[in-house]
Amino acid sequence: xxxxxxxxxxxxxxxxxxxxxxxxxxxxxxxxxxxxxxxxxxxxxxxxxxxxxxxxxxxxxxxxxxxxxxxxxxxxxxxxxxxxxxxxxxxxxxxxxxxxxxxxxxxxxxxxxxxxxxxxxxxxxxxxxxxxxxxxxxxxxxxxxxxxxxxxxxxxxxxxxxxxxxxxxxxxxxxxxxxxxxxxxxxxxxxxxxxxxxxxxxxxxxxxxxxxxxxxxxxxxxxxxxxxxxxxxxxxxxxxxxxxxxxxxxxxxxxxxxxxxxxxxxxxxxxxxxxxxxxxxxxxxxxxxxxxxxxxx
Numbered sequence: 001x002x003x004x005x006x007x008x009x010x011x012x013x014x015x016x017x018x019x020x021x022x023x024x025x026x027x028x029x030x031x032x033x034x035x036x037x038x039x040x041x042x043x044x045x046x047x048x049x050x051x052x053x054x055x056x057x058x059x060x061x062x063x064x065x066x067x068x069x070x071x072x073x074x075x076x077x078x079x080x081x082x083x084x085x086x087x088x089x090x091x092x093x094x095x096x097x098x099x100x101x102x103x104x105x106x107x108x109x110x111x112x113x114x115x116x117x118x119x120x121x122x123x124x125x126x127x128x129x130x131x132x133x134x135x136x137x138x139x140x141x142x143x144x145x146x147x148x149x150x151x152x153x154x155x156x157x158x159x160x161x162x163x164x165x166x167x168x169x170x171x172x173x174x175x176x177x178x179x180x181x182x183x184x185x186x187x188x189x190x191x192x193x194x195x196x197x198x199x200x201x202x203x204x205x206x207x208x209x210x211x212x213x214x215x216x217x218x219x220x221x222x223x224x225x226x227x228x229x230x231x232x233x234x235x236x237x238x239x240x241x242x243x244x245x246x247x248x249x250x251x252x253x254x255x256x257x258x259x260x261x262x263x264x265x266x267x268x269x270x271x272x273x274x275x276x277x278x279x280x281x282x283x284x285x286x287x288x289x290x291x292x293x294x295x296x297x
Contacts, residue, residue: 013057022056024049027092035081036217037210044201045089052096069198070098070173071165073187075180076203079249082177083137085203090135090173099173100133107136109143112157120153124160132172141176142186158190165196206249211238214250218257219284226284233289240294256292263288 019025028049031042055068070093074082087104094102107127114120128136138144144154165174176183176193180202187194206214212235219225226234241252264284268276 011061013060015053015057018057018060019053022053022095024053024092024095027088027095031085031088034217035084036213037206038081038085038203041081041085041201041203044199045085045092048089048199049092049096052093052098056096067098067170069169069196071169071197072173072175072199072201073183073197074175074177074201074203075183077179077205077249079251079253080203080205081250082203083139085201086135086137086175086177089175093135093173099135100171103131103134105131105134105136106139108139109154109157112138112161113144113152113154115153117153120156121160124157128160128164128172132168135173135175137175137177140178142178142182145186145189147189158193162192162196165193169196208235208238208242211242211250211253215253215257218254222257222261224257224261224282224284227286229286230284230289233286237289237292237294244294256294257284259292260284260288263291 028042028046031038031045035042051068055065058065072089074086076082083104083106086106090099090104091102093099105127111127112120112124114123144158146152146154161174164172174196176186176197178186187197215234215238216226237256238253241247241256246252261284267285267288268280
């Protein structure tokens with residue numbers, strides 16, 4: 001733990017000073033600045049930050065208690081920001097001294113579970129060793145449990161995780177992520193895992209206007225802009241794409257913008273005998289958007 005947590009002091013504590021010294025306000029501000037929507041998620045993160053800051057104040061005054069459990073479950077559809085929020089939480093926990101290293105190791109079942117006897121334990125332990133001191137983010141965690149296959153080795157990985165989540169909870173935070181209904185089934189089938197996860201955060205889908213705002217942030221980071229007519233085209237695209245199968249929220253928007261950039265590049269390349277200015281190189285036009293197959297369906 002850092003001095004912020006362990007150094008004894010007088011009977012009075014200045015929470016505002018501790019808050020400023022920890023710099024977690026910067027992390028929370030970055031969530032508001034860089035991530036659109038997700039109001040219930042941001043509220044829950046602020047609540048966790050408040051809990052940890054007060055716990056740090058208690059420790060400074062010698063009010064010893066069991067450290068709070070920090071293992072978490074993130075549930076929601078793809079593209080709702082779960083991995084990004086996991087990274088911000090790691091930053092917050094590091095600033096407060098609850099983890100040694102500000103890093104997140106993102107894995108799936110394939111990184112943890114072997115294909116033959118004796119293969120799973122070393123794979124899982126190697127990942128845990130890599131993540132120790134920080135955050136282990138297990139995406140689609142429910143795939144670890146496959147009761148329909150009696151020769152599956154996922155249960156072995158779960159047992160190792162359970163032990164480490166209990167014995168090393170002061171040196172490793174585990175985040176389990178995936179679809180809400182499947183995660184609920186996973187926890188009901190693995191009560192030991194459920195009892196170790198204290199914080200369950202549900203990530204809602206984005207609305208159409210939020211997705212348009214997300215597109216704007218993405219384009220800004222890539223140094224692109226939309227022509228005025230392209231803005232309306234993108235709004236139309238989002239409305240149609242949300243109704244189609246395999247829609248993945250912000251991930252689908254990023255893919256759409258990548259394809260629009262591809263069309264823009266080919267359009268400019270076809271005009272390569274002419275001089276091209278900065279504005280042309282950075283502008284997505286209406287035709288770049290409406291050439292999508294989404295408008296043909």
